[in-house]
Amino acid sequence: MIIDVDNQDWTGGQIGNNDNSDDVKNIDLTKVHNLSGPIAVEGAEPGDCLVVDILDVTPFEKMPWGFTGIFELENGGGLFAREFRSRACKAIWDLNGVYASSRHIPGVRFAGVSHPGLIGTAPSPELLATWNERECGLIAAHATSVPPVAFPPEPIGAWVGQDLPNQTLEKIKKEGARTIPGREHGGNCDIKNLSKGSRCYFPVFVKGANLSVGDLHFSQGDVRTMSFCGAIEMAGIITFNTSIIKGGVEKFGLKQPIFLPSPVDPMYSQKLVFEGLSVDINGKQYYMDATVAYKQAALNAIAYLQKLGYTREQAYLLLSAAPIESHVGAIVDSPNACVTLAIPTGIFEHDILPKPEGLTKVNYGQCAIRSDGLL
Amino acid sequence: MIIDVDNQDWTGGQIGNNDNSDDVKNIDLTKVHNLSGPIAVEGAEPGDCLVVDILDVTPFEKMPWGFTGIFELENGGGLFAREFRSRACKAIWDLNGVYASSRHIPGVRFAGVSHPGLIGTAPSPELLATWNERECGLIAAHATSVPPVAFPPEPIGAWVGQDLPNQTLEKIKKEGARTIPGREHGGNCDIKNLSKGSRCYFPVFVKGANLSVGDLHFSQGDVRTMSFCGAIEMAGIITFNTSIIKGGVEKFGLKQPIFLPSPVDPMYSQKLVFEGLSVDINGKQYYMDATVAYKQAALNAIAYLQKLGYTREQAYLLLSAAPIESHVGAIVDSPNACVTLAIPTGIFEHDILPKPEGLTKVNYGQCAIRSDGLL
Amino acid sequence: MIIDVDNQDWTGGQIGNNDNSDDVKNIDLTKVHNLSGPIAVEGAEPGDCLVVDILDVTPFEKMPWGFTGIFELENGGGLFAREFRSRACKAIWDLNGVYASSRHIPGVRFAGVSHPGLIGTAPSPELLATWNERECGLIAAHATSVPPVAFPPEPIGAWVGQDLPNQTLEKIKKEGARTIPGREHGGNCDIKNLSKGSRCYFPVFVKGANLSVGDLHFSQGDVRTMSFCGAIEMAGIITFNTSIIKGGVEKFGLKQPIFLPSPVDPMYSQKLVFEGLSVDINGKQYYMDATVAYKQAALNAIAYLQKLGYTREQAYLLLSAAPIESHVGAIVDSPNACVTLAIPTGIFEHDILPKPEGLTKVNYGQCAIRSDGLL
């Protein structure tokens, strides 16, 4: 059976198609994610594998636009929240068929790898308890961290939405895991290759599987969440069909979802690749830390894009939204992890390759910033 | 000018084409890496960019084989050294033209992404001092770690090799950085996409650039070093040419090398993808740790390969040696990093896709293990 | 400016979503093609180049289906009309997001290379005169051929459609070239790679360029018209934007359109390839005839698909509709032209590769045939 599901964007419509970032600055993050579901699949039982063919992910015909945001350090942050003392910024993207382009980041146009940022089955009570226990443990161990290291169940702003008995609703709000991280059921994994055309195999934990989906992205780099809200976020429709493989968890050794990527992801064969090591910008040496290494690769790429004329904020947004690839190179060559970040050259209007004569700097203006002008 | 450089394998020939892993167990790691160079490039000066076109990487005609090894916990280890209490294992690969296959891991054959695991310019004295300072700092902070977190300059086994005045030789042995990790000059980055056909841009730190190269790999997954010696290591010849872009460091904002991948890397479009989160096998929650997440994705893939009939050791070696792709998914969705690992299905003789009826288990024997039979 | 254009299917809705091929048998071919346009582009003048970015090609939301037909020898025919004494057959395809599948050809599912079969600028009166002269010359030289070698202007069934003065309308019907073949302006070229995401450069022959478009295909093999109506024909919407390069005809030496294919065409890297020579099925030798060679490659592929259980008609329809690739190999090795036809293996539910034990034959039923049962 083929199912069409309408989705709000992940913020529930808090961000507008306009030219300042005040809405990003003032966003209420207690309200996220706005998901669709849960959808019960007849015949699915714990231990089965739910096969989901993602057939299409498309913006609403009347809303052919999306957004990418950098969040304030105090409200969500982003990968470089501290390094950049991030203020709210955003880019609005026009979505035209297979392509995205933005008045806030001129000179680029790319085909989207459209996908749901969040899709997953429902946890069993036991699995939910495990999540809450391990995450609350982490919170307890880093109680004063800003931004927080994790988010416990939180009734305020919880989006449950169905017409449920009051007692049930309260229980869900009080015990339900917040949807920010991906977990064993899938969830907010932000994997760009879970794109339209892909086939996904989810473990089933409860009768009916109870699939939820949302946080549609028109496009995203490998590390969507670089700028916290790094994909091209959109409202739209996801189309999929489902089938069940009985006993699939045992048959395939499924601890988490597995999937087959789509044959129609954009193909940009020429790429310019940046490297990063697990030594931070202050020269501090980390031990095999791929996250630190990834950040350095991203910083090296941002520096290059600045040589071409993009602002730091534009570059940061672009790396989050475009079909960038990032690979984990080495993580046994003590003490340095090495991570690469590859930018497809074909998304740029101009030739960005290194030339003996150097790079040509173009004035691309700036992305949307706060109305008070703070950066 | 086109240059052909002969290279020993990274161990200097300590591993043989045979059917037990005693040589891996007994390897002397003080002697690595065996590199070729340094090669001075006329006209290169600090601040320039050295362009290196890697034209070919090929085994010696008389040695058409390579090896992949799992190292003992006490001697090098590997990504799962502790989890698996690793004992020495290895696979010997026959290299026939574009393909590798192994009597120790039957049922697979794949085209190689041949590349130098290690290539880089020489550091300036200042840069070298920075390396030694930050790495020795890390060592001091984790003095009792097994395996060690990093390796200081070490005269024993140091491979300098040129006919140098004694005093110079001693100084180099005493102060020269060991070549285990990649650093700002390139070095042991183990990036599979630095493959034959790629164009690399290195920062130059000293007059002549002084390029060194070695640790040739016939093939490798994205995280070569999973099993410590994870690539298909080989002895052979690298062919490249060089040119110089004056002032390239400033022109391109080069803090580390950048590169353009080759147009001839193997193309396997269908892949089966595994996910991993930053929760370890004991259920411990980590904060945004991409390394932990990568390890879980690898463990999930190993579990799947075991369902197909490969032993844990064969699966571990295969993921290290074959053209596996690994992407960093999300690292802002607190607290979970999410990493994916993609196995090309076309490298297997049999269909490995999930089927409603489950997976067919085949007996593939075992890889080469220690002659005392310990695993 | 971005333009959305609605299009009927090329037959103007003569084929229905049902299970017999009587509508194909009885089709009125005087009425084709049903196109949309002409659209005048402000500022375009003869000698300019009209740049068209094809942003999307999608079926109407309410008509998520398409058709592929084999036409009767006496009415359109097809590449094998004579060899197969073709009777009307068809397959209805369900279009779900990126995928097409058919109840009439079970066991396959593929991502579409959606494109307009026909798109082109308007000819100048001089160019039109050239077309009519050369084609009428060919008709005169082969006056008795069945099917005819070409089609002269024909008032009956001509689809002009605008509210024009009677005299103008009559002149157009009497002199306007029929749209069956592609010509110097583009037109009915049936090039699958003119797909959504591609950028096309058309020569402009009249003021305003007068672009017309239609004959939308959800998918097609390299030689769409193998079964005459070989693509997955559909009604739907094409979205594009336009710009002008002044004097582009001279700047680029444009005698015909040139284009850049889309980065989002389906990627099926594994293919099974068949060869064909310019020797026909009766053993007759032709001199360097790529058309004859192409037909032999197609026949060889059909024979293989029959071994898998498809009927000749299903195989014929499938090769026309799926993303098959065909290359011209050699056409100087006298006397044989050599042409290849590549079938992506990933579109099949089962493994179709040659196996030592032979191929497994599955019963796939039959496509839609005539209600009188004639084949």
Next chain:
Amino acid sequence: MIIDVDNQDWTGGQIGNNDNSDDVKNIDLTKVHNLSGPIAVEGAEPGDCLVVDILDVTPFEKMPWGFTGIFELENGGGLFAREFRSRACKAIWDLNGVYASSRHIPGVRFAGVSHPGLIGTAPSPELLATWNERECGLIAAHATSVPPVAFPPEPIGAWVGQDLPNQTLEKIKKEGARTIPGREHGGNCDIKNLSKGSRCYFPVFVKGANLSVGDLHFSQGDVRTMSFCGAIEMAGIITFNTSIIKGGVEKFGLKQPIFLPSPVDPMYSQKLVFEGLSVDINGKQYYMDATVAYKQAALNAIAYLQKLGYTREQAYLLLSAAPIESHVGAIVDSPNACVTLAIPTGIFEHDILPKPEGLTKVNYGQCAIRSDGLL
């Protein structure tokens, strides 16, 4: 069993690495092809399928160069022999690892799709008789054609080579088919995708299969033989292994070879595509003639390359030697066949894409021409 076979170039060494084309002008074509073999495969019998894995195709280490030639109208000709009144021209290519470049065609560098131009099993006496009959029939019907439409068995220059009884030798020379065209056994198909890494399935016609191979190409476009000697011809080594599928001809319906292309062919995703119709340069209309259409696409591409500064001869040679793709578009849209020719943009040093300001013309000199200066 893995087999290494040494091959002369197809001319037997008649062309030199120098800067004029006199050797091309004076070539003795009675002596071609110089092949290696036949190689008998134990156990192969008529009706079996011989599986050949092409593992490597590489130039001799001491001869890292190859050539591409345009032949004189009177001696071999080429696709445009008449249109261009072709005089002998050539380009010498330097082969460095994966790349080819030429002093005679500056500004391009590309990765090779290395393959044997000619590989095939031996015909049975019956099959040989069929070949001779049908080809001699064609010759008889076009007795005065220049160049000839086909080549009958010809003792002069025949290259049989083995130490055979005189009577046998004479019989072979008198009855053996010349190797210019590809036939049902494979042979001189000049299919670039039969490249290193591919797996080929040949029908077996005689006991032992008797495989012959030669005419190694470092690279070639889809229609190698455009300039008659259009590939980068080289002397070198082919490595392959063989296995047998009993009864494979019947199992797979093999009338001609089928094959799986290599996963390591160069990937240049961005291409500029030219179209051609079956109307020749004099405006003559042909009926569905894909060969005429192909020639027009090639002429359109040559015109474009001339705008960039290449001479007609350089463009002609480049299209023959580089990894150009050509697809048969439509051959049912009476009366026009439509063929496309795609040039990868990534092989050029400069950006060749159409720009609003037009194309930049560079002086690339000329290829090697006759010492008497005639063109």
